[in-house]
Amino acid sequence: MNLRRLFAIALRQFYLLRGSAARFLPLFAWVTIDMVLWGFMTKYLNSVTGSRYQFVPALLGAVLFWDLMSRVMQGVTTAFFEDVWSRNFLNVFASPITTQEYIGGLLVSSIGTSLVGLVFMVLVATLAFGLSFAVYGFLAIPFVLVLFLFGLALGIAGSAIVLRLGPAAEWFVWPIPALLSPFAAVYYPLTTLPEWMRWIARLLPPSYVFEGMRAIVAGRAFHATVLFGACALALVYVLLAYWFFASVFRYAVKTGLIARYSAESVS
Amino acid sequence: MAGQPPSNPVLVVQELRKHYGSLQAVKGIDFQVCPGEVVGLLGLNGAGKTTTISMILGVLEPTSGSIHINGIDLARHRSRALAQTNFAAVYAPLPGNLTVYQNLHVFSLLYGVRNFAQRAEALLEQFDLARFRNTKCGVLSSGEQTRVGLAKAMLNRPCVLLLDEPTASIDPASARDIRHTIRTFVRESGVGVLWTSHNMYEVEEVCDRVLFLSHGDIILEGDPKALPGQHGLRTLEELFIRVAREPWEWEAQ
Numbered sequence: 223m224n225l226r227r228l229f230a231i232a233l234r235q236f237y238l239l240r241g242s243a244a245r246f247l248p249l250f251a252w253v254t255i256d257m258v259l260w261g262f263m264t265k266y267l268n269s270v271t272g273s274r275y276q277f278v279p280a281l282l283g284a285v286l287f288w289d290l291m292s293r294v295m296q297g298v299t300t301a302f303f304e305d306v307w308s309r310n311f312l313n314v315f316a317s318p319i320t321t322q323e324y325i326g327g328l329l330v331s332s333i334g335t336s337l338v339g340l341v342f343m344v345l346v347a348t349l350a351f352g353l354s355f356a357v358y359g360f361l362a363i364p365f366v367l368v369l370f371l372f373g374l375a376l377g378i379a380g381s382a383i384v385l386r387l388g389p390a391a392e393w394f395v396w397p398i399p400a401l402l403s404p405f406a407a408v409y410y411p412l413t414t415l416p417e418w419m420r421w422i423a424r425l426l427p428p429s430y431v432f433e434g435m436r437a438i439v440a441g442r443a444f445h446a447t448v449l450f451g452a453c454a455l456a457l458v459y460v461l462l463a464y465w466f467f468a469s470v471f472r473y474a475v476k477t478g479l480i481a482r483y484s485a486e487s488v489s
Numbered sequence: 490m491a492g493q494p495p496s497n498p499v500l501v502v503q504e505l506r507k508h509y510g511s512l513q514a515v516k517g518i519d520f521q522v523c524p525g526e527v528v529g530l531l532g533l534n535g536a537g538k539t540t541t542i543s544m545i546l547g548v549l550e551p552t553s554g555s556i557h558i559n560g561i562d563l564a565r566h567r568s569r570a571l572a573q574t575n576f577a578a579v580y581a582p583l584p585g586n587l588t589v590y591q592n593l594h595v596f597s598l599l600y601g602v603r604n605f606a607q608r609a610e611a612l613l614e615q616f617d618l619a620r621f622r623n624t625k626c627g628v629l630s631s632g633e634q635t636r637v638g639l640a641k642a643m644l645n646r647p648c649v650l651l652l653d654e655p656t657a658s659i660d661p662a663s664a665r666d667i668r669h670t671i672r673t674f675v676r677e678s679g680v681g682v683l684w685t686s687h688n689m690y691e692v693e694e695v696c697d698r699v700l701f702l703s704h705g706d707i708i709l710e711g712d713p714k715a716l717p718g719q720h721g722l723r724t725l726e727e728l729f730i731r732v733a734r735e736p737w738e739w740e741a742q
Contacts, residue, residue, distance in 0.1 A: 224568075224601070226598045226601060227598060227599050227601075229598060230595050230596075230598035230599045233594070233595055233598065234584075234587065234591075234595045237587055237588075237591045237595070238586060238587065241586070241587075241588075241591075241625075242586070304584070304586075308584035308585060308586060309581075309582075310583075310584050311548075312546075312548060312578070312580075312581040313581055313583060313584075313596070313641075314599070315547070315548050316546035316547060316548050316571065316576055317571060317596065317599040317600055318567075318568040318569070318571040318572040318599065318600065318601070319568075319599055320567075320568055475547075475548060475549060475550045476550045477509075478509075478540075478543065478548075478549045480548040480549070481539070481543040481546075481548045481549050
């Protein structure tokens with residue numbers, strides 16, 4: 223793998239963010255809105271329930287972590303869509319870059335933009351609503367890692383869908399986090415779900431993170447080893463997503479889809 | 490190229506085919522491009538020119554056949570082979586939301602260009618783009634965007650340069666300047682060029698050799714200045730029209 227070529231994709235994204243307020247501001251704007259909305263919601267819930275349950279770390283923390291995963295996914299897809307929107311596939315893929323380097327560049331771009339968003343979310347949640355990450359202890363690190371990995375996997379898979387189906391398919395990609403959130407048990411315990419939904423939830427690494435968060439906040443026992451399993455599962459999804467993208471790319475090279483993406487519109 | 494000793498070709502295309510189901514877009518063509526040679530790839534729309542170029546660029550997999558760029562097999566060593574080439578096409582402008590300098594920087598990393606700053610300055614000067622260094626490509630005129638695309642195409646000093654209608658949609662004065670710049674680059678660097686164009690005047694002026702493609706097959710090849718006379722015609726344009734209207738006559742030959 224040539225790191226210079228990987229860096230080229232990340233640098234392109236940095237140039238775009240630096241030169242466009244329309245791209246830069248959303249890194250902060252949506253997460254701020256989410257933090258403020260859910261921050262007040264948790265305050266209200268605390269007041270009406272007499273603070274018997276810690277809604278701030280359980281609910282606001284869950285919103286923050288779910289937003290992080292969504293940002294990671296969107297960081298990958300947005301960097302990919304830049305090539306779709308500017309019809310740049312022919313220029314990029316006629317260069318010596320490999321699919322590993324291209325995906326690597328998208329991941330580095332996403333990690334960079336998501337970290338900016340994460341820092342901002344933590345600042346708003348901590349300063350405005352008193353969310354303390356000390357509640358989660360060192361487990362906050364594997365929580366973030368699992369969500370990062372799963373967000374990357376979703377981003378790669380979403381990019382592959384758009385590569386295969388064309389630019390119009392981006393509307394399949396944006397709602398993916400919303401579609402998964404009921405199964406991932408972001409806002410409620412897994413036991414709330416019917417049995418068939420629980421089976422799906424067990425296949426989603428974030429569900430282990432949110433179950434763990436709620437257990438810690440409620441003072442119940444939670445084994446960190448569960449998170450190793452979630453980490454491994456998320457890593458498998460990253461590899462599967464990469465395999466999916468590489469397969470679609472091979473198909474696109476075989477059928478001429480890459481060349482047509484630039485030369486004419488694809489629908 | 491006449492009178493020069495033969496040198497190893499920088500581009501070798503052998504038995505290249507591309508089928509889409511029952512449609513044969515390219516039917517087993519063979520040709521070579523030598524260092525310092527400009528080869529024109531001519532033909533009607535749909536003749537197979539862009540399909541051939543796409544296969545050489547590695548963005549379209551041939552059904553069969555081989556492509557060697559500077560001796561490197563494209564199918565086996567894609568990255569190494571593509572590092573030896575570059576291209577500019579009227580339908581593939583550089584991202585309009587990046588400045589000229591940013592685009593050159595990004596593509597210099599993709600093509601592994603050393604001493605980028607020095608190379609960028611030389612190309613900005615050569616293509617009269619220095620004043621647009623910090624201008625986003627999207628707001629440049631067609632001619633200026635074409636020059637940026639050509640500057641990118643020459644960034645890595647390729648062995649093989651693919652130019653798909655490089656002067657389409659620009660005014661005659663700019664087109665003449667661009668042809669002059671490309672010829673100078675070819676003379677100084679020894680790059681081999683595969684050039685497609687529908688402007689026969691341009692082809693006569695620039696190309697050392699032309700290949701006429703029809704229905705995915707090369708049906709005529711030769712010196713663009715001598716070919717019309719050899720077939721009892723006055724100009725390359727007349728020859729092009731004859732070949733386009735009566736391809737079976739040439740295919741039989």
